[in-house]
């Protein structure tokens with residue numbers, strides 16, 4: 001029986017190795033998509049934990065290849081743990097599952113402990129552990145189908161027909177095991193290729209020195225009230241909301257980037273990256289807002305953009321009189337339909353190349369995106385833009401329109417209370433209520449605040465950078481003990497207050513007054 005016993009044990013180990021290879025491989029692929037590599041994270045934790053002599057030894061052994069060696073070592077240990085887990089599974093399935101779950105949790109711990117951890121950093125190790133568990137279960141079931149040794153801990157039914165059945169089912173088991181391991185390797189390789197691509201474009205992006213705008217926008221010091229907890233008037237790039245349909249942002253080398261303007265025009269215009277940068281770029285500060293922003297939500301942010309007015313390029317192309325829309329297309333196929341007049345009037349509707357003094361981050365549209373003051377992003381702010389078709393609303397529509405969103409998306413008058421936060425514990429006495437308000441390209445005349453069912457009180461507005469940006473506001477408040485509800489409403493330039501009617505984001509933007517309940521003690 002010795003050969004059978006060996007086969008039996010090897011099968012458990014093989015199933016374990018293949019399951020871990022599949023789980024870890026998929027984990028690496030997911031990691032490449034959401035940012036972060038579980039294996040590299042574990043390696044980094046080991047580097048942090050290693051005693052100095054360990055590091056010195058590794059460097060002297062592997063030289064500058066020490067990182068690759070470390071990652072290879074982590075991968076090998078992982079596969080060995082997989083083999084041991086597969087063996088253990090024949091004795092105790094629960095024990096084996098516990099090992100996988102603990103390994104997954106260690107992976108999560110390592111991934112989220114990294115300083116550059118993305119918000120989804122826990123996803124790859126969780127996916128990896130879940131896939132491993134599932135694969136282990138399925139592969140071991142196939143392994144169990146082969147005959148068990150007489151001395152084995154798990155009794156198995158005798159094979160239906162000696163020899164032939166055994167070989168057929170074992171061959172099947174080996175095919176599945178090899179397939180799982182190969183799929184894991186492919187996934188890991190795919191993740192590696194994705195990362196290599198993003199590193200390449202990232203390196204190009206980092207090396208770019210954008211020209212300076214001849215007329216920088218001066219943001220008045222009085223535009224920011226400097227209140228703790230209040231959104232800064234200029235949103236740091238790292239905090240800027242990100243919304244798109246891209247699983248992984250397109251990686252576009254500016255050297256290959258081209259924009260084509262065509263459709264209802266006298267002559268097509270094509271422009272490349274170098275030509276665009278050679279044009280007189282302009283700086284503008286514009287607040288972007290997502291139509292999906294709920295009342296009180298944070299899908300809104302303000303940045304300093306550098307770009308070239310789209311109206312000049314449209315003028316060069318010669319737009320036909322019957323056109324009323326520009327359909328912009330992104331490298332990843334997303335489209336937005338923008339009213340022609342918003343791209344030809346005097347507003348700062350631009351092909352943006354810079355955000356807050358740097359090339360656009362890849363996630364925010366590198367190398368070129370559109371920014372149009374006054375319109376929700378889904379009808380105007382196309383990232384990774386490569387094509388502008390001059391057309392008509394009657395003939396074309398953007399990505400979200402067939403999905404139930406309005407064809408026109410002007411930004412609605414809105415306000416938000418940032419301070420105090422919802423549910424905050426406020427100390428009784430002199431305090432402050434503060435927030436932001438916006439209706440891009442139209443402007444905001446004022447903001448009013450109501451405490452419980454009291455009178456509307458006028459808040460003080462900070463200096464607005466322009467009508468294309470949000471404006472901060474504040475109101476001193478002598479808070480008395482108890483529970484209070486604070487409500488705000490913006491006042492539009494024509495004196496009309498923001499509507500109280502509550503509407504959901506779909507189809508053309510949420511409405512209603514923001515309010516927060518706080519407890520004052």
Ligand SMILES: Nc1nc2c(c(=O)[nH]1)N[C@H]1C(S)=C(S)[C@@H](COP(=O)(O)O)O[C@H]1N2
Pocket residue numbers: 240241242243244245246288289290291330331332334363364365376377378380381382383384
């Ligand atoms: N290519 C592309 N561009 C896009 C989108 C998208 O899904 N794909 N989403 C739009 C939407 S809905 C918004 S609100 C803004 C958000 O821009 P941000 O991610 O830079 O904040 O991008 C717009 N541009």
Ligand SMILES: [Mo]
Pocket residue numbers: 243289290291292376377378
């Ligand atoms: Mo959006």
